[in-house]
Amino acid sequence: xxxxxxxxxxxxxxxxxxxxxxxxxxxxxxxxxxxxxxxxxxxxxxxxxxxxxxxxxxxxxxxxxxxxxxxxxxxxxxxxxxxxxxxxxxxxxxxxxxxxxxxxxxxxxxxxxxxxxxxxxxxxxxxxxxxxxxxxxxxxxxxxxxxxxxxxxxxxxxxxxxxxxxxxxxxxxxxxxxxxxxxxxxxxxxxxxxxxxxxxxxxxxxxxxxxxxxxxxxxxxxxxxxxxxxxxxxxxxxxxxxxxxxxxxxxxxxxxxxxxxxxxxxxxxxxxxxxxxxxxxxxxxxxxxxxxxxxxxxxxxxxxxxxxxxxxxxxxxxxxxxxxxxxxxxxxxxxxxxxxxxxxxxxxxxxxxxxxxxxxxxxxxxxxxxxxxxxxxxxxxxxxxxxxxxxxxxxxxxxxxxxxxxxxxxxxxxxxxxxxxxxxxxxxx
Amino acid sequence: xxxxxxxxxxxxxxxxxxxxxxxxxxxxxxxxxxxxxxxxxxxxxxxxxxxxxxxxxxxxxxxxxxxxxxxxxxxxxxxxxxxxxxxxxxxxx
Numbered sequence: 200x201x202x203x204x205x206x207x208x209x210x211x212x213x214x215x216x217x218x219x220x221x222x223x224x225x226x227x228x229x230x231x232x233x234x235x236x237x238x239x240x241x242x243x244x245x246x247x248x249x250x251x252x253x254x255x256x257x258x259x260x261x262x263x264x265x266x267x268x269x270x271x272x273x274x275x276x277x278x279x280x281x282x283x284x285x286x287x288x289x290x291x292x293x294x295x296x297x298x299x300x301x302x303x304x305x306x307x308x309x310x311x312x313x314x315x316x317x318x319x320x321x322x323x324x325x326x327x328x329x330x331x332x333x334x335x336x337x338x339x340x341x342x343x344x345x346x347x348x349x350x351x352x353x354x355x356x357x358x359x360x361x362x363x364x365x366x367x368x369x370x371x372x373x374x375x376x377x378x379x380x381x382x383x384x385x386x387x388x389x390x391x392x393x394x395x396x397x398x399x400x401x402x403x404x405x406x407x408x409x410x411x412x413x414x415x416x417x418x419x420x421x422x423x424x425x426x427x428x429x430x431x432x433x434x435x436x437x438x439x440x441x442x443x444x445x446x447x448x449x450x451x452x453x454x455x456x457x458x459x460x461x462x463x464x465x466x467x468x469x470x471x472x473x474x475x476x477x478x479x480x481x482x483x484x485x486x487x488x489x490x491x492x493x494x495x496x497x498x499x500x501x502x503x504x505x506x507x508x509x510x511x512x513x514x515x516x517x518x519x520x521x522x523x524x525x526x527x528x529x530x531x532x533x534x535x536x537x538x539x540x541x542x543x544x545x546x547x548x549x550x551x552x553x554x555x556x557x558x559x560x561x562x563x564x565x566x567x568x569x570x571x572x573x574x575x576x577x578x579x580x581x582x583x584x585x586x587x588x589x590x591x592x593x594x595x596x597x598x599x600x601x602x603x604x605x606x607x608x609x610x611x612x613x614x615x616x617x618x619x620x621x622x623x624x625x626x627x628x
Numbered sequence: 629x630x631x632x633x634x635x636x637x638x639x640x641x642x643x644x645x646x647x648x649x650x651x652x653x654x655x656x657x658x659x660x661x662x663x664x665x666x667x668x669x670x671x672x673x674x675x676x677x678x679x680x681x682x683x684x685x686x687x688x689x690x691x692x693x694x695x696x697x698x699x700x701x702x703x704x705x706x707x708x709x710x711x712x713x714x715x716x717x718x719x720x721x
Contacts, residue, residue, distance in 0.1 A: 234715075235717050239719075240716070240717075243721065305720055308721070327710075343712075360694040380668065431720075438698055441699075442662065443662075448667070450667065450670045450672070451671065472631070474639060474640055474718065475633075475636035475691070476716075476720075477692075479693050
């Protein structure tokens with residue numbers, strides 16, 4: 200079979216980064232994307248942190264059509280009847296290089312695909328890859344419908360479900376406890392209204408996190424990002440938790456409960472809903488990262504389980520870009536040595552180990568175990584809300600001293616052995 | 629103010645394939661008590677037909693997240709991406 204240098208499966212950030220880099224190195228590369236254009240099947244929360252990835256693709260990161268640079272972080276802790284909201288803003292986030300940007304993927308990814316095409320990559324949309332082709336025990340190309348395309352190397356960047364990694368025997372079937380599902384709504388609002396409402400200057404953005412009763416005690420939380428003239432509002436919840444609650448609430452109803460909260464309404468009111476999307480999030484950390492290579496094939500981005508949820512920061516896109524670039528660099532080296540064996544491609548894992556990717560995944564190995572402690576979604580939010588409720592409430596009788604009030608609420612919720620256990624567990628992150 | 633999930637899905641750009649990309653093994657579904665697919669699907673596409681006792685999926689509204697196939701620990705659901713050209717096309721993402 201005739202072979203081209205490389206096939207990249209999937210036009211997300213991992214695939215686009217790989218195709219861009221391979222083309223930039225002068226290799227023949229075809230990227231196959233099942234949607235109408237790269238980005239049309241992709242969803243982010245989302246925000247991208249530029250620090251970890253600028254060095255990999257500076258020309259992309261510094262000219263990409265991002266939405267707003269984030270200058271303000273907002274956190275809202277909710278119980279059933281109220282919410283405690285606080286925000287942190289920093290002047291240093293207002294100067295370049297900006298630390299993070301809000302992103303909409305349809306726009307960003309299709310722009311990125313144009314950049315890769317200009318470097319010489321062939322971007323072919325509307326092509327779903329069905330199977331891997333094998334030759335002498337190695338991956339040797341792909342089949343899409345009736346069409347077969349041979350390649351010296353296949354980079355699987357086919358997203359969180361990664362049927363290709365499974366077909367190549369690199370990972371076992373996915374488990375519900377390793378994933379959360381994110382539901383997201385995009386609301387249109389004009390730029391001026393967004394800036395006035397969130398207290399932002401032109402081009403500045405805000406990022407919001409919500410936690411507590413909105414997930415009814417299940418693992419997860421809400422997010423809100425300001426884009427240029429839209430807002431991204433979403434809710435993330437663990438799939439096993441959602442499945443095990445005996446149908447008490449269906450996922451879309453949980454989303455409706457969330458966007459109906461006054462603490463959320465205040466931000467989105469007047470906005471016109473434009474899109475409703477959903478996406479999987481790998482939550483298992485390094486525990487669910489599969490084998491990353493086999494003869495003739497590398498796995499990058501979500502397909503390799505690269506995502507990190509630390510509660511306050513949720514990262515995926517940086518891992519996709521970095522692993523896409525490093526997969527491409529490994530492929531270039533292997534093509535030049537004319538050795539696409541598993542042994543040669545193991546250099547990919549070495550590169551990931553020397554970068555931020557595997558060290559970060561390793562450092563936060565236990566973050567999911569810690570975040571999965573149910574009290575983080577029930578007892579602590581309740582404690583915070585009730586504490587402020589008691590402190591602010593003036594009733595008809597004499598008011599107790601502030602210290603006594605606080606102590607009584609703390610005693611009710613957090614002055615116990617369970618809290619000590621949670622604190623002990625939290626030392627792992 | 630609340631919106632039905634069908635109304636939300638109707639806002640999306642979706643090109644429907646004639647054949648479903650989601651298939652069941654009804655014999656497995658018949659023995660399933662949890663029916664987790666119903667609760668976890670963000671588009672609420674799964675339901676039980678009370679008359680026939682069979683599971684039904686309105687595949688045309690699929691958001692292509694894959695949550696159902698992960699949630700179905702009994703392996704009844706066979707789920708593939710819709711063919712190229714079909715399915716949801718996100719305009720924001």
